[in-house]
Amino acid sequence: MVVATSIAERQQGRRVVQPFVKWAGGKSQLLGQLLPLCPPRFGCYLEPFVGGGALYFALQPERAVLGDLNAELIDTYRAIREDVEAVMAALERHRYDREHYYAVRALPPASLSAAERAARFIFLNKTGYNGLYRVNRRGAFNVPFGRYRRPPRLYDAENLRAAARLLARAELVAAPYQQTLQAARPGDFVYLDPPYQPLTASANFTRYTSAGFGPADQEQLAEEVKRLTQRGVLVLLSNSDTPVVRARYRELGIPLDIRVVSANRRINSDSARRTGVTELVIRNYQ
Numbered sequence: 001m002v003v004a005t006s007i008a009e010r011q012q013g014r015r016v017v018q019p020f021v022k023w024a025g026g027k028s029q030l031l032g033q034l035l036p037l038c039p040p041r042f043g044c045y046l047e048p049f050v051g052g053g054a055l056y057f058a059l060q061p062e063r064a065v066l067g068d069l070n071a072e073l074i075d076t077y078r079a080i081r082e083d084v085e086a087v088m089a090a091l092e093r094h095r096y097d098r099e100h101y102y103a104v105r106a107l108p109p110a111s112l113s114a115a116e117r118a119a120r121f122i123f124l125n126k127t128g129y130n131g132l133y134r135v136n137r138r139g140a141f142n143v144p145f146g147r148y149r150r151p152p153r154l155y156d157a158e159n160l161r162a163a164a165r166l167l168a169r170a171e172l173v174a175a176p177y178q179q180t181l182q183a184a185r186p187g188d189f190v191y192l193d194p195p196y197q198p199l200t201a202s203a204n205f206t207r208y209t210s211a212g213f214g215p216a217d218q219e220q221l222a223e224e225v226k227r228l229t230q231r232g233v234l235v236l237l238s239n240s241d242t243p244v245v246r247a248r249y250r251e252l253g254i255p256l257d258i259r260v261v262s263a264n265r266r267i268n269s270d271s272a273r274r275t276g277v278t279e280l281v282i283r284n285y286q
Contacts, residue, residue: 017060017162019052020155021076021122022131025196027054027238030279033261035059039234039285042189048177049193050077060166061189067173067180070133072109072121072141074174077167079118084164088157090119096127096151105141126152181224186232194221196240199277218248226252229284241278249282257283 019028027034034055045061047053050068068074079087090113094104105124109117125131128143136142146152173180177194184190195213218239228235239245241260249256259281 015162017057017166018156018159019054019057020080020160020163021052021073021125023052024132025193026052027193028052030238030261030263031055031058034236034238034281037236037259037281037283038191039189042234043185043187044183044189046180046184046188046190047193048173048180048190049195050074051193053077055191055193056170057163057166062169064170065173065180065183066167066170067175067177069174069176071174072117073133074172075109075114076118076121077170077172079114080160080164081167081170081172083115084160086113086115087118087122088155088160090115091122091154094119094123094154096148098145101127101145105143123154126154177221178224181228184228184231184233187234189234190228190236192221192225192235192237194218194237194239196238196279197242197245199240199242218245222248222252225249225282225284226254229254235282235284237282239280239282241280245280254284257286259283 019026031054035058038055038059042061043063045056045059045064046067047056047064048067050056050066050073053066056064056066066074066077094100101124104120107120109120112120124141124143125133127146127148129146131146132143134141134143171183177192181190194217197218221237225235225237237249246258249258260278261281262276263279264276
């Protein structure tokens with residue numbers, strides 16, 4: 001039996017929890033548009049491209065499965081869930097300094113404790129160029145040092161503790177999205193926020209992992225939306241507002257609500273492109 005609670009019931013009287021990492025395409029700025037489009041009631045919440053987890057932290061569901069192919073990100077979530085105080089203690093040993101940044105970037109994550117790996121991940125995320133997460137084909141983090149007018153704040157202690165309490169409710173999966181979605185049951189709610197379809201042929205920032213996310217992956221994801229719909233799973237999906245994406249989902253042969261939302265993409269190497277754009281929000285329910 002699915003026990004579903006409403007968004008209002010889950011959020012009433014609870015502390016607002018903010019994502020503790022910056023993430024390209026993060027949804028913090030879109031929460032005001034996304035939350036009203038979420039189903040009012042659902043069972044388990046599943047997010048297989050969790051990234052910064054803005055929608056998860058806003059919804060605060062009682063049960064969740066959070067996944068990502070980025071194993072370092074999921075390890076960071078796990079470390080915060082298991083021992084947030086140790087992660088904060090490790091973060092205190094870092095400083096905003098170019099030489100220190102490259103020394104930390106060069107450290108093999110496997111040589112560190114779980115808390116130290118999480119602190120390294122957060123430190124590099126907050127002090128690297130534009131908050132970008134990018135790896136080379138070997139899977140090594142290769143973002144250069146970021147220049148900021150003020151030293152970035154690495155963490156908010158109370159927010160990180162609140163995130164740890166919320167993550168205690170979640171199953172964390174470092175795996176392809178298909179594996180995370182195997183847990184979805186009728187009445188559950190899936191939010192899909194994949195690496196976006198490029199707006200142009202040259203705009204191809206999809207290497208959050210060494211595997212990337214190309215056109216074939218986009219097609220397979222659309223078919224997964226169709227399968228989830230046929231199984232009675234509630235699905236909300238975000239992607240770029242392009243003719244290709246619109247056509248792909250209109251041709252699935254299932255009833256879908258396709259809407260446009262406004263966003264401001266702030267993580268971009270070209271400051272002239274950090275402007276308002278439109279994105280698509282696609283859902284299989286009303």
